[in-house]
Amino acid sequence: MKLIVAIVxxxxxxxxxxxxxxxxxxxxxxxxxxxxLRAGNTTLLVGVEKEKVQDVIETIKSTCKSRKExxxxxxxxxxxxxxxxxxPVEVQVGGATxxxxxxxxxxxx
Amino acid sequence: MKLIVAIVxxxxxxxxxxxxxxxxxxxxxxxxxxxxLRAGNTTLLVGVEKEKVQDVIETIKSTCKSRKExxxxxxxxxxxxxxxxxxPVEVQVGGATxxxxxxxxxxxx
Amino acid sequence: MKLIVAIVxxxxxxxxxxxxxxxxxxxxxxxxxxxxLRAGNTTLLVGVEKEKVQDVIETIKSTCKSRKExxxxxxxxxxxxxxxxxxPVEVQVGGATxxxxxxxxxxxx
Ligand code: NI
Ligand code: NI
Ligand code: NI
Numbered sequence: 001m002k003l004i005v006a007i008v009x010x011x012x013x014x015x016x017x018x019x020x021x022x023x024x025x026x027x028x029x030x031x032x033x034x035x036x037l038r039a040g041n042t043t044l045l046v047g048v049e050k051e052k053v054q055d056v057i058e059t060i061k062s063t064c065k066s067r068k069e070x071x072x073x074x075x076x077x078x079x080x081x082x083x084x085x086x087x088p089v090e091v092q093v094g095g096a097t098x099x100x101x102x103x104x105x106x107x108x109x
Numbered sequence: 110m111k112l113i114v115a116i117v118x119x120x121x122x123x124x125x126x127x128x129x130x131x132x133x134x135x136x137x138x139x140x141x142x143x144x145x146l147r148a149g150n151t152t153l154l155v156g157v158e159k160e161k162v163q164d165v166i167e168t169i170k171s172t173c174k175s176r177k178e179x180x181x182x183x184x185x186x187x188x189x190x191x192x193x194x195x196x197p198v199e200v201q202v203g204g205a206t207x208x209x210x211x212x213x214x215x216x217x218x
Numbered sequence: 219m220k221l222i223v224a225i226v227x228x229x230x231x232x233x234x235x236x237x238x239x240x241x242x243x244x245x246x247x248x249x250x251x252x253x254x255l256r257a258g259n260t261t262l263l264v265g266v267e268k269e270k271v272q273d274v275i276e277t278i279k280s281t282c283k284s285r286k287e288x289x290x291x292x293x294x295x296x297x298x299x300x301x302x303x304x305x306p307v308e309v310q311v312g313g314a315t316x317x318x319x320x321x322x323x324x325x326x327x
Contacts, residue, residue, distance in 0.1 A: 001208070002208065003114065003220065003287060006241070006261070007263070019111065021245050026206070030152060030248050043248060043263070044118070046206055052221065057323075061325065061327035063182075065267070065327045066327060092162065094327070095325065095326070096325075098206065098248075098323075099221050099323075099324055100322045100323035101210055102211065102320065103203060105162070106207070106209070106211045107166055107207040107209075108204070109170040109171075109174045109207070109235040110317070112317050129279065137261060139248050139261060154225070156315065156317055211319070212317045212318065213220070213319065214317075215317060215318070216275055216317035217314065217315055218280075218282050218284060218313060218314040
């Protein structure tokens with residue numbers, strides 16, 4: 001048995017939990033950081049048999065992969081012509097960090 | 110030294126923390142999931158010497174064991190007679206999932 | 219790769235995260251316990267190469283070390299003279315518990 005600790009971005013949490021659950025994996029979601037750093041991350045715990053580790057990792061990586069998205073500018077900016085304009089902005093979203101730990105003993109009650 | 114990661118149901122959290130603390134174990138409670146799946150779970154961390162692992166596991170299992178309870182129906186239902194009736198419902202509560210991890214180094218400050 | 223799980227007091231969380239981040243470590247903050255026991259603790263996850271473990275531990279220990287502080291009494295007390303007086307109180311603050319776990323596999327997406 002292995003314990004997978006995955007740190008994913010909040011925006012991907014719903015999708016990755018849904019995909020893992022559809023595959024009958026039991027996922028535990030630790031509450032979001034809320035901290036001043038790396039806010040917007042969620043930590044997931046998934047306990048699986050050794051043979052399933054790679055499958056879980058593939059699901060997480062494909063669902064959460066780091067990518068660029070076009071977001072509207074946060075606030076309108078004054079253009080050279082004196083007219084307020086809103087520029088779309090390219091932002092990096094997603095990404096995941098995954099640690100696989102060995103489980104020495106596993107118990108259910 | 111071992112690190113025990115236990116996922117228990119919210120309803121058992123108070124009791125199991127009290128029992129472990131009474132036995133002088135230090136328990137850290139990670140905030141509840143709050144997620145859309147498996148809401149109502151709490152993750153506990155307990156660091157203990159190898160010789161104490163089985164004792165902690167026994168305490169968690171006996172306090173959190175999966176069991177059936179009679180709960181009032183969530184909402185009244187219209188009976189055949191046209192009278193609203195509330196049926197008691199048997200629900201599964203409790204349960205725990207426990208992972209024991211090896212600790213390579215342990216430090217206190 | 220190692221995963222460092224550090225339980226620190228809330229009051230030290232900001233400082234220790236700032237110091238670790240200044241040294242380019244990636245720190246994940248799990249939401250505070252909020253529980254009835256050991257409330258006021260925060261759990262931090264730091265994934266690092268084996269060579270960096272001792273450096274991270276030193277930073278955590280030096281920032282979070284257990285110490286005494288003078289705090290104003292929580293409530294004024296009636297003195298012998300019949301005058302309300304507020305006594306400063308020496309309280310124990312800080313402290314950290316650190317577990318180092320081996321990471322069998324590490325992935326980023
Ligand atoms: Ni959905
Ligand atoms: Ni009680
Ligand atoms: Ni600061």
